[in-house]
Amino acid sequence: MNLTKRKNKSKSGTGERKGKRNKENHESDSIDGHAQKPRIKPRPKPSTRASKALEDASNVDQETEHAALALVSLNQPKAVAQTESDAAPSLPEDQAKFEREWERLGGWSMIQVPATSSSSFGDHEEAESDESDEEEVDELEGDESQSDDEDLEVPVESPSHRRRALKSSRHAFDIPVEVPYRNATRDVTGITSASSFDYVLSEIRERMDATPSQLAGLAYIPSYKPRNPKPVPKLLEDEQAWEKLVQDVRQYIETFTTKKGVSKPVKPFVITIVDTVGPRTEKEKEKKAGSSKKSDSASDRAAALTHGESRQLEELRRLEARHFCQEHKKPCFIQLNGSHYQYSIADLTKWSLLMVQGKALLDEPPAELNLTDSYRRQHTAKKAMNQTVAEQSSQPSMMEFLQGVAGMFMMQNMANRSQTAGIAAPSTPVKVPQTPSGGHKRPSTPVKVPLLIDWSADLTVDPARQEGKLADYLEILEENEIRDLNDFVGFSEAELIQLTGMKIGLAKRLLRYANADLDGLRQAKQRRID
Structure with missing residues (x-):
């Protein structure tokens, strides 16, 4: 009776099906002989596959436990189990019920369960319980994630902003861009107002x-901007500058829309990209020949100089201060015989460059200047210049001589008058000598044309010209019997270039200087004759 009650009690909370539970209750009633009233219990939840497997496993464990308890009760002494008075009358009945229960459960086969089967069954039970637990956890996690998603605040783009972005992309317009590439330009396609x-x-x-x-x-200059005054490039440095450019282009395009909303054809334009930090183009580097434009301020000139040029300028100033001559008011080199050689701009520039390179000193002229040849050319040029000045000053000397002769005749005439005082005057008056009204014309002589070597020295020291490159071609010209300016101006530019190999700019410049000097000599002679 106690065994049956324990069995029913252990199965009461297992959550088995109603039919199975009624069947077991019916069997227990048949064993006990007493009818038990069915107890009303709450309806169990629908069981899953995993819970059903757990139920079956728990039923097997309970039946095994009941059989073991029955076996122990057989081997237990009567004195320990119950008192004699209580155990004697109930022993046959308990024995009979035990045998029937033992046969129903299958005897010893139920106890002798292999270890592998029990362990595998336990593993299977644990695996299924883990799977069920994981399913429950997944369901819980899904619920939690769903609740978290509901609580999470996700930034949502406003409808007005989305409409504006869609409208801007729908009404995007092309922006043609032109970029510099080496000594030319390139077009950039695919850029619109919607581009980032x-x-x-x-x-x-x-x-x-x-x-x-x-x-x-990088900077940009729109082509539709007025060219006078010259537009200043605007830097394209950040997103705001790009938006400003897009807005500027949009305003330009809107100017072609009439008041009635009708769009006229837009005049073609281009956005020119300017590199403000890259190397300058060759066109910007070239300077016009004969240009006398200078920078407006000393800061502009200093900004245009590199570090090496600044050092060379500093050394040039030191040379001018160190070798300054009070007599000639410019840097001079004093020869051993006491004569002065005046340094040209080319000499000082070359000397200062050698000082920057560490190949020359401040007090001693370098050998690269070739002062011996330069002194010879300069001395010849000065000699020719002094000779020209002497010729021009010959006219005042002749006038003084003629005035002296006229004075002598006048004095003699006055003496003769004093001796013949009181004597009747002659029938014919005495002629008093007078200075001739017009000078005597000199015989026509050709203009003295300077030699090329002397003229080259004059070009070097001339502050307005400072052209010393002719000296490099004197040997070639002398070899071809070209010795003075008349011979030199008889050539054309193409002939000079072919003969000497000089550049066309230098050839034109030298011929222009030669013709101007020859015209000056002819005009000076004409003034002397007149």
């Missing part, structure tokens, strides 16, 4: 083949 600043920079960098430092100094 990073995309624009990447396209410009690819077409320009620019470095990161050049990208930092």
Whole structure:
């Protein structure tokens, strides 16, 4: 009776099905002989596959436990189990019920369960319980994640902003861009008003083949801006500058829309990209021949000089101060015989460059200047200049001589008058000598034309010209019997270039100087004759 009650009690909370539970209750009633009233219990939850497996496993464990308890009760002494008075009458009945229960459960086969089967069954039970637990955890996690998603605040783009972005992309317009590339330009296509600043920079960098430092100094000039005054480039440095450019282009395009909303054809335009930090183009580097334009301020000139040029300028000033001559008011080199050689600009420039390179000193002229040849050319030029001045001053000397002769005749005439005082005057008056009204015309002589070597020295020391490159071609000219200016101006520019190999600019300049000097000599002679 106690065994049956324990069995029913252990199965009461297992959550088995109602039919199975009624069957077991019916069997227990048949064993006990007493009818038990069915107890009303709450309806169990629907069991899953995992819970059903657990139920079956728990039933097997309970039956095994019941059989073991029955076996122990057989081997237990009567004195220990119960008192004699209580155990004697109930022993046959308990024995009979035990045998029937033992046969129903299958005897010893139920106890002799292999270890592998029990362990595998336990593993299977644990695995299924783990799977069920994981399913429950997944369900819980799904619920929690769903609740978290509901609580999480996700930034949502406003409808107005989305409409504006969609409208801007729908009404995007092309922006033609032109970038510098070496000594030419390139077109950048695919840039519109909806393009991002990073995309624009990447396209410009690819077409320009620019470095990161050049990208930092990019600027732009729209072609529709007025050319007078010259527009100043605007830096394209950040996103705001790009938006300002897009807005500027949009305003330009809107100017072609009439008041009634009708769009007229837009005049073609282009955005020219300017590199403010890269190397200057060849056109900007070239200077016009004979240009006398200078920088407006000393700061502009200093900014245009490099470090090496600044050092050379400093050394040039030191040379001028060190070798300054009070007699000639310019730097001079005093020869051993006491004569002075006046340094030209080319000499001082070359000397200062050698000082920067560490190949010359401040007090001693370098051998690269060739002062011996330069002194000879300069001395010849000065000699020719002094000779020309003497010829020009010959006219005042002749006038003084004629005035002296006239004075002598006048004195003699006055003496004769004093001796013949009181004597009747002669029938014919005495002629008093007078200075002739017009000078005597000199015989026509050819103009003295200077030699090329002397004329080259004059060009070197002339502050307005400072052209010393003719000395490099004197040997070639002398070999071809070209010795003076008349011979030199008889050649054309093409003939000079073919003969000497000089550049066309130098040839034109030298011929212009030669013709001007010859005209000056002829005019001076004409003035002397007149």
